[in-house]
Amino acid sequence: MRDLALLPKAHLHLHFTGSMRVPTLVDMAAAYGVRLPEALIDNDPLRLPPTERGWFRFQRLYDAARACVRSEADMRRLVHEAAADDAAEGSGRLEIQVDPTSYAPFVGGITPAVEIVIDAARAASAEHGIEVGVIIAASRMKHPLDARTLARLAARYAGDGVGEVVGFGLSNDERRGDTSQFGPAFDIARRAGLAAVPHGGELLGPDHISEVMRELVPDRIGHGVRAAEDERLLREIVDRGVALEVNPGSNIGLGVYGEASEVPLRTLVDAGAEIALGADDPLLFGTRLVDQYEIARTAHGFTDAELSRLAASSIRASRASSSTKARLLADVDAWLAAPDPADAFGALSAGGTVTIG
Numbered sequence: 001m002r003d004l005a006l007l008p009k010a011h012l013h014l015h016f017t018g019s020m021r022v023p024t025l026v027d028m029a030a031a032y033g034v035r036l037p038e039a040l041i042d043n044d045p046l047r048l049p050p051t052e053r054g055w056f057r058f059q060r061l062y063d064a065a066r067a068c069v070r071s072e073a074d075m076r077r078l079v080h081e082a083a084a085d086d087a088a089e090g091s092g093r094l095e096i097q098v099d100p101t102s103y104a105p106f107v108g109g110i111t112p113a114v115e116i117v118i119d120a121a122r123a124a125s126a127e128h129g130i131e132v133g134v135i136i137a138a139s140r141m142k143h144p145l146d147a148r149t150l151a152r153l154a155a156r157y158a159g160d161g162v163g164e165v166v167g168f169g170l171s172n173d174e175r176r177g178d179t180s181q182f183g184p185a186f187d188i189a190r191r192a193g194l195a196a197v198p199h200g201g202e203l204l205g206p207d208h209i210s211e212v213m214r215e216l217v218p219d220r221i222g223h224g225v226r227a228a229e230d231e232r233l234l235r236e237i238v239d240r241g242v243a244l245e246v247n248p249g250s251n252i253g254l255g256v257y258g259e260a261s262e263v264p265l266r267t268l269v270d271a272g273a274e275i276a277l278g279a280d281d282p283l284l285f286g287t288r289l290v291d292q293y294e295i296a297r298t299a300h301g302f303t304d305a306e307l308s309r310l311a312a313s314s315i316r317a318s319r320a321s322s323s324t325k326a327r328l329l330a331d332v333d334a335w336l337a338a339p340d341p342a343d344a345f346g347a348l349s350a351g352g353t354v355t356i357g
C-alpha cells in the first residue's frame with residue numbers, strides 16, 4: 001500500500017473552471033457579489049441519489065462557477081492553483097482543458113484569453129515543478145464554425161514546449177450537436193500537429209463513441225468508459241491506439257454509474273486499453289486526481305503493480321516530450337521498487353522486537 005500521492009502520473013482530463021478550489025470560488029464570488037448555489041460550496045455531490053445527479057444540474061453549477069471568473073488575475077490564479085494541486089498529487093504533467101470563449105469578454109477577446117492561459121501555464125510549470133500543457137476545447141452547444149475558429153487559434157499556439165497548446169477538444173453535453181459537423185475543426189487541429197481529444201461515451205454509449213471515432217479521429221477520448229459495453233468497439237479502440245481518459249469521480253458524480261465499483265475500469269484495462277485516470281471537475285465532483293487511483297485500489301482491487309501500470313499508461317498517453325516521458329516512467333518504476341510500507345510493518349511485527357521510547 002504505497003502512497004498514491006507519490007506515484008508519478010500525468011493528468012490529462014481537467015477542466016479550467018472545474019479545477020477550482022472551493023475556497024477560491026468563495027473568494028471570487030464574494031469579490032463580485034455573486035451568491036453561489038449551496039451545492040457548489042458543500043462539495044458533496046453524492047448526497048443526491050444517482051438518478052438526480054444528472055447533466056443539467058451539473059451544467060447549472062458549472063455555469064455558476066464560471067460566472068465568478070472575470071479577470072486576468074482570476075484566470076492566472078486558477079492555472080497556478082491547478083498546477084500546485086496537481087504537483088502535490090504526484091502529477092508530473094498536466095494537460096488542462098479550456099474553452100476560452102467564456103472568459104474572452106473580461107480580458108479583451110479570445111486571443112488574449114488564450115495568451116493568458118498559456119503564459120500562466122508556463123509560469124506555473126516553473127513554479128510548481130510540473131509541466132503544464134494546454135488543450136483548447138470547443139463546445140458542442142455552439143455552432144461548428146465556432147469550433148473551427150477555435151481550432152485555428154489553437155493551431156497558432158501549437159507546440160510541445162511547456163505551456164504550449166498540445167491538443168484540441170470538444171466538450172459539453174454529448175447529446176447536443178451533430179458530431180460529424182465538428183470534423184473539419186479537428187482536421188485543422190490535426191494538421192497543426194495537435195492531439196484530437198474530444199469527449200465521448202460518458203452520457204451516451206457505444207454508438208456515440210463509434211461516431212466520435214469515425215468523424216473526429218481522436219488520439220484520446222475524454223471518458224469513453226462506455227466502450228466497455230461493446231467488445232468489438234473496445235477492440236477497435238485498443239487496435240487503433242486511442243487512449244481513454246477515464247474519470248470515475250465524474251461518472252459517479254453524474255450518476256452514469258451508481259457507485260465506484262460499477263465503473264468498468266477492469267474491463268477496459270483487461271482489454272488492453274491505454275487509460276489515463278483524471279478528475280474532470282474536482283470542484284463539482286468532490287474528487288481529485290489521487291482519489292481516482294484510490295478508487296482503482298479500493299473499489300477495483302488494483303495492486304500497487306497494477307496502479308503503477310495505470311500511471312505509466314497516463315504518461316504514455318500524454319503529449320509530453322519523449323525525454324519527459326522517459327523521466328516520469330523511470331520514476332514510476334522507482335515508486336514500485338521502493339519497499340511497501342505495509343511489508344516493512346509486517347516484517348517488524350512478525351519477527352522483530354519493537355522498542356518504544
Ligand SMILES: [Zn+2]
Binds near residue numbers: 013015171199222280
Ligand atoms: Zn470533461
